[in-house]
Amino acid sequence: GQNIDQPTEMTATEGAIVQINCTYQTSGFNGLFWYQQHAGEAPTFLSYNVLDGLEEKGRFSSFLSRSKGYSYLLLKELQMKDSASYLCAALDSNYQLIWGAGTKLIIKP
Amino acid sequence: GAVVSQHPSWVICKSGTSVKIECRSLDFQATTMFWYRQFPKQSLMLMATSNEGSKATYEQGVEKDKFLINHASLTLSTLTVTSAHPEDSSFYICSAREPSEPYEQYFGPGTRLTVT
Numbered sequence: 001g002q003n004i005d006q007p008t009e010m011t012a013t014e015g016a017i018v019q020i021n022c023t024y025q026t027s028g029f030n031g032l033f034w035y036q037q038h039a040g041e042a043p044t045f046l047s048y049n050v051l052d053g054l055e056e057k058g059r060f061s062s063f064l065s066r067s068k069g070y071s072y073l074l075l076k077e078l079q080m081k082d083s084a085s086y087l088c089a090a091l092d093s094n095y096q097l098i099w100g101a102g103t104k105l106i107i108k109p
Numbered sequence: 110g111a112v113v114s115q116h117p118s119w120v121i122c123k124s125g126t127s128v129k130i131e132c133r134s135l136d137f138q139a140t141t142m143f144w145y146r147q148f149p150k151q152s153l154m155l156m157a158t159s160n161e162g163s164k165a166t167y168e169q170g171v172e173k174d175k176f177l178i179n180h181a182s183l184t185l186s187t188l189t190v191t192s193a194h195p196e197d198s199s200f201y202i203c204s205a206r207e208p209s210e211p212y213e214q215y216f217g218p219g220t221r222l223t224v225t
Contacts, residue, residue: 030210030211030212031211033213033214035216040200040221041218041219042202042216042217042218042219043153043202043216044216045213045215048211048213050211085152087152087153091211091212095206095212096158097143097214099152099153099155100152101152102152102153
């Protein structure tokens, strides 16, 4: 079957760095997305990885290892507004998104 | 990025009535749109895949006769919740998929439905 695993909840301190891990098992693979979702709002796109390696975009970076079925989202210089759920989603061979349950990130001052 | 609109943003209806939610892709023609439902403090749940010009594909456990989906044009998909019940109260979110790689999904702002 197809499956995405990510931690349910993480807590970090303002100004610090946090890494949210995601492992996936899909029928075929056409890339991995990270989305951010604030409470009561729709998800917004953060990153897309299809090749191995690290993609950096400002304070946010995303890493992919296709051989390990593993990705992480790295958030630096955490701000209170980064408190949200972070959704990992893998694109399978039919270009359907397989969603993780999301990681709720709590930022403490 | 691309813009997807949803209307209405929120709606309150009485039990037994029907509610229609519209999802529009404003920047590109979307042959495929998706409808999700999200209950408080829970993850997104895919309800159905809406394909322009053909029948929607429903996920297991989603009643196709209760949640009617119409994707009559490349920029508009509608979800009609028929004979709504209080347990249908939820946050309904649509997304439109880019027609080319990486097939990114752009989400609408969501519709909060409350059935009294």
